[in-house]
Amino acid sequence: MKIYLxxxxxxxxxxxxAIADAIVxxxxxxGVAIDLVRNGSRGMVWLEPLVEVxxxxxxxxxxxxxxxxxxxxxxxxxxxxxxxxxxxxxxWMKGQTRLTFARVxxxxxxxxxxYRAHGGLAGLDRARAMTPAEIVAEVTDSGLRGRGxxxxxxxxxxxxxxxxxxxxxxxxCNADEGDSATFxxxxxxxxxxxxxxxxMAIAGLACGATKGYVYIRSEYxxxxxxxxxxxxxxxxxxxxxxxxxxxxxxxxxxYVCGEETSLLNSLEGKRGVVRAKPPLPALEGFLGKPTVVxxxxxxxxxxxxxxxxxxFYKDFGHGRSRGTVPLQIAGNVARGGLYExxxxxxxxxxxxxxxxxxxxxxxxxAVQVGGPLxxxxxxxxxxxxxxxxxxxxxxxxxxxxxxTVFDDSADMLAQARFAMEFCAIESCGKCTPCRIGAVRxxxxxxxxxxxxxxxxxxxxxxxNTMKSGSLCALGGFTPYPVLSALTHFPxxxxxxxxxxx
Amino acid sequence: xxxxxxxxxxxxxxxxxxxxxxxxxxxxxxxxxxxxxHVPQAAIPQIAKALNLSKAExxxxxxxxxxxxxxxxxxxxxxxxxxxxxxxxxxxxxxxxIKAALGxxxxxxTPDGRVTLEPVFCLGLCACGPAAMVDGRxxxxxxxxxxxxxxx
Numbered sequence: 119m120k121i122y123l124x125x126x127x128x129x130x131x132x133x134x135x136a137i138a139d140a141i142v143x144x145x146x147x148x149g150v151a152i153d154l155v156r157n158g159s160r161g162m163v164w165l166e167p168l169v170e171v172x173x174x175x176x177x178x179x180x181x182x183x184x185x186x187x188x189x190x191x192x193x194x195x196x197x198x199x200x201x202x203x204x205x206x207x208x209x210w211m212k213g214q215t216r217l218t219f220a221r222v223x224x225x226x227x228x229x230x231x232x233y234r235a236h237g238g239l240a241g242l243d244r245a246r247a248m249t250p251a252e253i254v255a256e257v258t259d260s261g262l263r264g265r266g267x268x269x270x271x272x273x274x275x276x277x278x279x280x281x282x283x284x285x286x287x288x289x290x291c292n293a294d295e296g297d298s299a300t301f302x303x304x305x306x307x308x309x310x311x312x313x314x315x316x317x318m319a320i321a322g323l324a325c326g327a328t329k330g331y332v333y334i335r336s337e338y339x340x341x342x343x344x345x346x347x348x349x350x351x352x353x354x355x356x357x358x359x360x361x362x363x364x365x366x367x368x369x370x371x372x373y374v375c376g377e378e379t380s381l382l383n384s385l386e387g388k389r390g391v392v393r394a395k396p397p398l399p400a401l402e403g404f405l406g407k408p409t410v411v412x413x414x415x416x417x418x419x420x421x422x423x424x425x426x427x428x429x430f431y432k433d434f435g436h437g438r439s440r441g442t443v444p445l446q447i448a449g450n451v452a453r454g455g456l457y458e459x460x461x462x463x464x465x466x467x468x469x470x471x472x473x474x475x476x477x478x479x480x481x482x483x484a485v486q487v488g489g490p491l492x493x494x495x496x497x498x499x500x501x502x503x504x505x506x507x508x509x510x511x512x513x514x515x516x517x518x519x520x521x522t523v524f525d526d527s528a529d530m531l532a533q534a535r536f537a538m539e540f541c542a543i544e545s546c547g548k549c550t551p552c553r554i555g556a557v558r559x560x561x562x563x564x565x566x567x568x569x570x571x572x573x574x575x576x577x578x579x580x581x582n583t584m585k586s587g588s589l590c591a592l593g594g595f596t597p598y599p600v601l602s603a604l605t606h607f608p609x610x611x612x613x614x615x616x617x618x619x
Numbered sequence: 620x621x622x623x624x625x626x627x628x629x630x631x632x633x634x635x636x637x638x639x640x641x642x643x644x645x646x647x648x649x650x651x652x653x654x655x656x657h658v659p660q661a662a663i664p665q666i667a668k669a670l671n672l673s674k675a676e677x678x679x680x681x682x683x684x685x686x687x688x689x690x691x692x693x694x695x696x697x698x699x700x701x702x703x704x705x706x707x708x709x710x711x712x713x714x715x716x717i718k719a720a721l722g723x724x725x726x727x728x729t730p731d732g733r734v735t736l737e738p739v740f741c742l743g744l745c746a747c748g749p750a751a752m753v754d755g756r757x758x759x760x761x762x763x764x765x766x767x768x769x770x771x
Contacts, residue, residue, distance in 0.1 A: 131744050131759035163746035298702030301743040329641075336649075336686050337742050339755060365640075368649055370684025373740055387644030387670075389683040405641060447746065449707035454746025477708065486703055490740075520745070522704045536706070540740065546683075 119145075119152045120172035121191070123183075125227070126159035126308050127340045128301075132182070134167040140188040141169075148192055158309015160223035161456030162210050170205055171195035179205040210457065213472070215434060217442050218419045219302075219458045222309035228347055230355050233312045239357070241424030245320045250280050253324035257420065259428035261440030265302075266292055266376075266413030267488065267517040267591070269506040272420075275410060278400040279325040282408035287327035289318050289362075290385065290404055290411045293334040293341070294369050294376040297489025299448040299520030303414035305456055306444075307334070307341040310418075311348035315357065315364065317417035320424055322362035325410055330364035332414075333381050336371055373544040377590045378411040380546060391546040392590045413518070415444060436462030439505035447473045449486075449522035466500030469523055480525035484533075484607070488517025490540055491595035493602035494530060513602060515595070530607035535563040537599040541592060552593025555584045559600065566611055574611065577604065623661060629654055630662050634669045644670060644680060648687055657688040685737075693728040693735040695769040698752040699761075702741045705748035713749050714738075716763045734769045 123129065123138050138154060145152040160168060160179075168181035171191060178195045179202035180187065190198045202208060216222075225232040233239065245253050258273025279287060291314065295303040307314060318330040334342050346366050352358045367385060369375050375384045379393035382404050403409025419441065423431045432440045439461035445468060447454050452474035469475070469485055476482055484494040493514030495502070502512050509516045524533075538559030545552045559580055565573035581597035588594040604611055633650045637643040647666060651658050658681055667677045681687045699714050721729055721736060728735040744750035747759035753768050 127742070127757055128744055128747055128759060131742075131750065131757035132747060166747070295743065296741055298741045299704045299745045300741075301745055304743040337739060337752075340757075367642075367645065369686075370645060370648075371686035371739075372684050384645065386642040387680065389679050391683075448704040449745065449748075451746065490703060520704075522707055522745070524707045528707065533703070533706075536703070540702075544740070 119150055120155065121152055122155045122157045122170040122172070122177065123167060124159040124223070124309075125156035125340065125344070126166075127304060127338070128159055128163050129167040130340060132166050133184070137167055137169070137183050137185060137188060140185050141191065144188050144192060150192060155226045157225065158222040158227055159305055159456075160205060160211065161219070161305065162208070162453070163455040164453050165202065168205075176204040176206060178203065179208065210453070210455070210472075214458050215442050215460055216458045217422045217431065217434070218313070218415060219306065219310070219444060219456065220422070221313065222305060225310065227309050227311055227344055228351060230312060230351055230357070233310075237425060238312055238421070239316060241421035242316050242319055242357070245323050245424050250324050250326060253320065253424070254280050256424060256428045257324070260423045260431040261428075261435070261438075262416065262419055262423060262431065263439070263506065264413055265415035265419070265443070265518065267297075267515065269516075272412060272416050275400055275412070276321065276324050278398065279327070279408045279410050282401055284408050286329070286405075286407045287325055288404045288407055288409040289321045289325065289327045289330040289364075290382065290409055291318060291330065291332040291414055291417055292376065292378060292381055292411055293332050293338075293414050294381055295338075295414070295518065296335060296373040296376045297491070297518050297520055299486070299522040300446050300489055300518040301448075301520075302444040302446050302456055302518070304338050304341050306414055306418050307332075307338075308344050311345050312352065312357075313418045313421055314345070314414055315348060315352050317420035318364055319357065319362050320420050321410055321412065321417060325408075327410065328362055330362065331367050331385060331404070332364065333367050333369060333375070333385055335369040335375075342366060342368055372546075373540075374546045374590075374592055377592065379590070381411065382409065389546070391548045394589060415518075434460035436460065436503055436505050438507055443504065443516075443519045445472075445504070446518075446520045447523070448520060450476045450478055450525050451523040452477050461505045462503050464500060465495060465502050465504065465521075466497075468504065468521065469500070473523065476523060476525040478525050478527075480527065482523055483526040483528050484524045484530065484603075486522040486524070486533075486599060487520070488515045488598075489520050490537060491515070491591055491598055492517050492520075493598045494524075494533065494606060495602070496606040498606075513605075514598060530603040530610040531563065531567055534600045534603040534611075535560060535567070537596050537603075538563060541596040545592060549587070549589040549593060551584045551587035552589070552596075555580055555588075555593060556596065559584075559596070563600075571612075574604070626655070626659060626661055627665060630665050634666065638669065644672075645684075648681065648684075652687060657691050660689065693732050695734045695754055696737065697734055697765065697769055698737045698739040698742075700740070700742055700744070700748060700750040701738045702745075704741075704745035705750055708748045710749035713762050717766060720763065720766055733771075
């Protein structure tokens with residue numbers, strides 16, 4: 119009897135380890151031989167912990183599991199009171215185009231045989247027969263843009279590093295996924311670590327780099343454990359070795375280290391302060407050498423692009439946003455989780471349709487798109503298609519494609535204040551608009567909260583200074599949530615609010 | 620107080636294990652904290668010497684990162700997520716109730732040394748918040764009943 123139960127952080131945070139123990143104990147009690155695979159998560163967080171039982175018809179999902187639900191697994195899974203039917207047939211799964219996440223939740227994350235059997239290493243095999251320039255051209259042609267948030271064309275970045283002359287070059291994976299509402303990097307690393315390893319090995323071939331680092335935030339203990347184990351397995355199997363090897367590094371709990379130059383300083387063992395650009399990391403990055411810094415999802419999208427070709431990948435998407443994007447739907451939401459789909463769905467289709475509105479059943483007031491540096495969008499933005507340019511046109515950004523849903527009990531002045539407070543806590547301190555501006559921002563919003571309407575133009579002016587004067591996106595984009603809250607929800611900033619209360 | 624010879628020996632081992640790395644300081648600090656629960660002041664000159672850094676540079680790095688502590692924490696470390704997705708499902712209310720019950724604010728330890736309370740900005744559990752970490756263990760959809768896990 120083959121049973122799957124995720125090792126993913128979400129499943130574990132909702133009790134999966136105790137359920138795994140109970141399944142093993144129950145099987146022993148009944149004298150049933152089981153093969154319990156700790157897989158990645160399918161991304162349906164409201165069903166976690168989600169057990170899957172393999173049957174002749176396919177894998178039947180049972181969830182959300184509690185300890186009391188364990189014994190009934192050993193009857194007919196299809197007739198379990200919490201049986202969901204075949205997992206592959208659930209609307210959430212059928213609606214997706216899983217390219218980057220094709221194997222997540224399906225395979226055993228630490229089985230290289232499983233990985234190979236599900237199409238893994240085909241991209242690397244093809245890349246090994248190509249010249250570096252051909253690999254770079256393939257990535258450029260795919261239209262892949264940085265999935266970390268900046269949206270810079272990945273192929274252009276690779277080309278710069280590939281053509282740079284140096285005795286040593288590096289591939290650095292930015293796995294410092296600190297934005298609230300984002301967990302795609304974590305899920306990928308926990309659920310299909312070899313995809314990231316393969317993507318980095320291909321990047322190494324394309325750029326002439328022999329060493330890679332994955333910088334994972336310390337808040338992700340399970341991702342760190344799985345990636346470390348996967349690197350060892352890949353090394354033993356010869357996927358990694360003399361030509362290209364890699365190491366896992368752990369961050370120190372600083373949000374700003376998700377900014378690529380801060381990350382490089384941190385990797386070098388320094389304070390994670392931002393570096394001025396130029397020089398670009400592509401020319402002078404880690405230890406001053408040419409360095410590709412790519413997000414987890416960018417690198418994990420490489421194997422499928424190489425395996426199936428640039429045209430296949432580019433065929434998905436909308437406008438200049440090509441391929442698929444793993445949407446991460448979070449916050450106060452009826453059905454939250456990860457949903458990989460071609461660019462182009464509207465915000466309303468995602469929030470009202472896929473996610474089913476709020477968990478509380480109250481009306482959606484605002485959706486923050488792109489993490490703590492992304493704008494708060496009102497329902498009037500719900501016809502905006504999900505794409506880099508489309509959200510920029512609405513005074514926002516898609517960032518790492520995280521969406522946080524808030525119901526009508528949210529106080530948008532409090533959310534704006536939090537954005538400034540967060541910036542003040544996490545500022546690296548290098549540039550003044552961010553270091554001082556964020557502190558002044560909190561004070562100014564507190565004045566508005568006390569009914570001082572004269573502070574509103576001051577806040578707008580401060581935001582403009584931060585936007586144009588900050589070195590990196592932390593200070594530069596904190597104005598997005600602040601100004602969008604102020605623009606779209608002026609009632610929450612009005613002195614009348616205090617009077618009414 | 621840690622025995623200084625023992626501390627020095629353990630630090631020397633950690634240094635030996637890590638000095639071959641490119642950019643070894645953060646891995647060293649994580650290893651020291653894993654061994655001692657914090658980064659003891661007495662360890663700093665030894666690490667600084669091995670890496671050819673000044674004590675000021677060491678202090679700069681240690682104080683930059685939220686993870687590194689210069690003093691031991693309480694018996695339990697309770698981290699509560701304060702980020703937006705958890706706020707959307709009531710994290711502020713839960714944090715307020717837990718602070719009131721423990722009688723401490725963020726970054727403080729109860730006078731009996733039982734619990735250290737820390738904020739964390741995102742554990743990647745954004746669709747099953749409010750999220751928490753109790754002594755390194757992840758917890759989703761948490762509320763004040765977390766207090767039972769740090770009761771003794």
